[in-house]
Amino acid sequence: xxxxxxxxxxxxxxxxxxxxxxxxxxxxxxxxxxxxxxxxxxxxxxxxxxxxxxxxxxxxxxxxxxxxxxxxxxxxxxxxxxxxxxxxxxxxxxxxxxxxxxxxxxxxxxxxxxxxxxxxxxxxxxxxxxxxxxxxxxxxxxxxxxxxxxxxxxxxxxxxxxxxxxxxxxxxxxxxxxxxxxxxxxxxxxxxxxxxxxxxxxxxxxxxxxxxxxxxxxxxxxxxxxxxxxxxxxxxxxxxxxxxxxxxxxxxxxxxxxxxxxxxxxxxxxxxxxxxxxxxxxxxxxxxxxxxxxxxxxxxxxxxxxxxxxxxxxxxxxxxxxxxxxxxxxxxxxx
Amino acid sequence: xxxxxxxxxxxxxxxxxxxxxxxxxxxxxxxxxxxxxxxxxxxxxxxxxxxxxxxxxxxxxxxxxxxxxxxxxxxxxxxxxxxxxxxxxxxxxxxxxxxxxxxxxxxxxxxxxxxxxxxxxxxxxxxxxxxxxxxxxxxxxxxxxxxxxxxxxxxxxxxxxxxxxxxxxxxxxxxxxxxxxxxxxxxxxxxxxxxxxxxxxxxxxxxxxxxxxxxxxxxxxxxxxxxxxxxxxxxxxxxxxxxxxxxxxxxxxxxxxxxxxxxxxxxxxxxxxxxxxxxxxxxxxxxxxxxxxxxxxxxxxxxxxxxxxxxxxxxxxxxxxxx
Ligand SMILES: Nc1ncnc2c1ncn2[C@@H]1O[C@H](COP(=O)(O)OP(=O)(O)OP(=O)(O)O)[C@@H](O)[C@H]1O
Ligand SMILES: [Mg+2]
Numbered sequence: 001x002x003x004x005x006x007x008x009x010x011x012x013x014x015x016x017x018x019x020x021x022x023x024x025x026x027x028x029x030x031x032x033x034x035x036x037x038x039x040x041x042x043x044x045x046x047x048x049x050x051x052x053x054x055x056x057x058x059x060x061x062x063x064x065x066x067x068x069x070x071x072x073x074x075x076x077x078x079x080x081x082x083x084x085x086x087x088x089x090x091x092x093x094x095x096x097x098x099x100x101x102x103x104x105x106x107x108x109x110x111x112x113x114x115x116x117x118x119x120x121x122x123x124x125x126x127x128x129x130x131x132x133x134x135x136x137x138x139x140x141x142x143x144x145x146x147x148x149x150x151x152x153x154x155x156x157x158x159x160x161x162x163x164x165x166x167x168x169x170x171x172x173x174x175x176x177x178x179x180x181x182x183x184x185x186x187x188x189x190x191x192x193x194x195x196x197x198x199x200x201x202x203x204x205x206x207x208x209x210x211x212x213x214x215x216x217x218x219x220x221x222x223x224x225x226x227x228x229x230x231x232x233x234x235x236x237x238x239x240x241x242x243x244x245x246x247x248x249x250x251x252x253x254x255x256x257x258x259x260x261x262x263x264x265x266x267x268x269x270x271x272x273x274x275x276x277x278x279x280x281x282x283x284x285x286x287x288x289x290x291x292x293x294x295x296x297x298x299x300x301x302x303x304x305x306x307x308x309x310x311x312x313x314x315x316x317x318x319x320x321x322x323x324x325x326x327x328x329x330x331x332x333x334x335x
Numbered sequence: 336x337x338x339x340x341x342x343x344x345x346x347x348x349x350x351x352x353x354x355x356x357x358x359x360x361x362x363x364x365x366x367x368x369x370x371x372x373x374x375x376x377x378x379x380x381x382x383x384x385x386x387x388x389x390x391x392x393x394x395x396x397x398x399x400x401x402x403x404x405x406x407x408x409x410x411x412x413x414x415x416x417x418x419x420x421x422x423x424x425x426x427x428x429x430x431x432x433x434x435x436x437x438x439x440x441x442x443x444x445x446x447x448x449x450x451x452x453x454x455x456x457x458x459x460x461x462x463x464x465x466x467x468x469x470x471x472x473x474x475x476x477x478x479x480x481x482x483x484x485x486x487x488x489x490x491x492x493x494x495x496x497x498x499x500x501x502x503x504x505x506x507x508x509x510x511x512x513x514x515x516x517x518x519x520x521x522x523x524x525x526x527x528x529x530x531x532x533x534x535x536x537x538x539x540x541x542x543x544x545x546x547x548x549x550x551x552x553x554x555x556x557x558x559x560x561x562x563x564x565x566x567x568x569x570x571x572x573x574x575x576x577x578x579x580x581x582x583x584x585x586x587x588x589x590x591x592x593x594x595x596x597x598x599x600x601x602x603x604x605x606x607x608x609x610x611x612x613x614x615x616x617x618x619x620x621x622x623x624x625x626x627x628x629x630x631x632x633x634x635x636x637x638x639x640x641x642x643x644x645x646x647x648x649x650x651x652x653x654x655x656x657x658x
Binding site: 002003005006007009010013014015139140143144145147148149150151152153154155333334335 | 387390391392393394408411412415418420422425426427428429430431435439440442443444445483487
């Protein structure tokens with residue numbers, strides 16, 4: 001317990017931790033401000049303006065169609081006739097083509113827009129957790145602090161797992177508090193710059209579960225950063241692997257997959273798995289395939305990544321990396 | 336007296352892509368309670384390797400070790416609280432202050448926080464304790480390392496080259512500190528290359544060379560068994576001193592000329608000198624062993640005395656002449 005307290009204190013004391021935690025919070029704050037500024041509330045006034053605009057456009061469209069018809073009839077028999085459809089069959093616009101809601105200003109509907117915001121939140125915090133986790137143990141290794149600590153606490157696995165526990169608890173605290181603030185902030189945005197229509201308790205519950213999945217994602221990212229940095233005994237190792245994965249794997253593989261015309265390239269790209277995890281599923285579509293449906297139109301082949309699949313993938317990577325870190329901690333000489 | 340530290344037949348082989356290196360080859364060591372024990376050896380002879388193995392940082396390939404009567408590394412967690420150690424100028428996280436560093440260690444080891452102030456005072460860092468370690472000089476870092484080793488009020492204190500980077504005042508302070516600590520009942524193991532210092536403060540020594548123990552015992556014992564290594568030779572008056580010295584040199588002796596005598600540095604067997612000279616009808620009038628200091632004993636035992644015109648490489652040991 002004393003070791004756990006010491007590690008928590010060390011984590012909080014580190015400037016790197018503070019820097020990245022505050023950085024993540026600033027980014028999130030900037031997103032809230034941006035969303036607030038680009039949305040506005042829709043009331044009777046805005047509806048009236050939008051309806052008027054829609055009707056004006058409709059009338060304008062009707063008028064120009066009429067004009068075209070007259071021009072067409074006048075041109076019948078002349079050389080210009082070829083510029084018009086045969087028999088002047090010009091379809092008149094219908095009123096339903098000009099719906100008032102398309103003329104509304106952007107407004108923040110909590111029910112529709114919060115899921116994307118939660119995914120953004122998860123991505124930003126996961127990144128911060130990865131870097132914080134990597135530097136927390138990486139700097140210990142490269143500075144020799146780990147060796148000093150092991151002279152005090154020779155049980156290596158206990159030391160490493162206590163460090164990891166301190167990190168994960170710290171990250172959980174940060175994530176839970178920020179998630180509450182995040183939700184509250186967008187509730188405020190919805191109240192002032194949008195609406196909270198349709199927010200039943202079921203919807204709240206599903207948002208709660210989504211935030212829980214966000215927490216899991218953040219924790220996995222933190223543990224991965226920690227595990228990789230401990231494996232390489234340097235912060236740079238984890239960051240290197242992360243950059244390597246992004247550059248070589250994601251961009252490189254994406255290019256290769258495109259060239260090779262693989263059926264569902266998303267299957268090999270991490271971001272889609274993350275999206276699947278956050279939004280419960282992601283459906284990849286292959287537009288080269290044509291499956292005729294009842295009405296005779298083409299439907300693409302689809303493949304769905306479910307959150308269970310994404311969750312298992314996360315778990316496997318987590319177990320591999322953290323397991324390897326623990327194993328080398330046990331086995332390798334510390335010099 | 337009980338042995339606080341016992342090592343028997345310790346083996347350690349480092350393996351890397353470049354091949355294997357046998358750092359310890361059946362090394363033995365015994366340290367009695369309450370002593371200040373010097374641990375000496377040339378560069379690369381295996382001192383740090385021994386201490387690392389003892390402290391559980393690296394795994395031995397063979398041999399047995401025990402600390403305070405407990406077998407290690409198996410019972411290391413039980414004894415770790417009683418062993419304070421620094422291993423080869425330890426590094427600390429540079430952005431933390433000395434106070435942060437020590438208080439984190441104290442927390443992790445369940446040591447009272449007041450101890451932090453005490454040891455900082457003891458090593459003379461009190462007024463700089465709130466500075467970041469990154470801004471410390473070499474000697475200040477070394478003092479911090481000693482402070483971290485003293486923090487848990489150990490029964491056994493292991494210091495790997497603690498004088499590294501200390502100023503003359505600091506070295507003398509370290510000397511008195513060692514004395515005071517050992518008088519208070521602490522056992523101290525000290526590795527150092529400053530042999531004058533070791534001779535002043537150590538009760539006993541172990542000398543290691545190429546991963547094996549080559550001498551051990553109290554300083555007086557070690558000196559006594561090896562005084563014959565260097566002898567002073569005087570010849571009958573009127574004999575060509577220079578010529579005689581040349582003869583011995585060609586036979587491999589390390590001869591140093593004095594005014595009316597010369598000394599042979601590596602004479603493990605002085606009878607050789609008389610025999611070689613007598614063969615040329617040169618007779619020795621005086622042959623006295625030179626009282627050796629720890630340095631010459633060390634150089635002889637480890638075979639690392641510098642030879643004129645040669646640059647000795649680490650790991651290279653020359654056999655003593657006449658042995
Ligand atoms: N991590 C390592 N990998 C491979 N070989 C090593 C490693 N550490 C030490 N050695 C080798 O083991 C031998 C003993 O090294 P060690 O550090 O124990 O020497 P030392 O007695 O402490 O020397 P010094 O007086 O220079 O501190 C040396 O030949 C060294 O090159
Ligand atoms: Mg050394």
